Amino acid sequence: MNFWIPVVLGTFKVLVLGTFMFLAIKSHYDGAKKEKEKKKEMEGR
Template identity: 65%
Template sequence: MDWIPIVFVTFKVLVLGIGMFFAIKWHYDRGNKETDKQKEKRAVLRAAGQVAAAFLLALLGLGLITYFLVSRIGLNLTMP
């Protein structure tokens, strides 16, 4: 009769300890996944910014090349 509380308390501590371990591990792993999502979002935004910058530079280069080519040929560039 004296061994029942010892076994039950030991079992309770063991089960609660394992449960707490897995709860903490689950929350920690979930936090790491959110960090990965943030890194992925940051990488996508950086790539979009690089594409936009490349497009603007290409547009500027095309405009300058067109301007110098038209002025070299001697076309009239005055506004009506």
């Protein structure tokens, strides 16, 4: 039984860290894309 505790917690840790890393990278690129569109709009005026 004690063997499964680190396996389950390690799997959970990897899933949580992977999810939040994905969301952090996605929000970073979305912010850069939004900033680029805003700059392009300002140049058009």
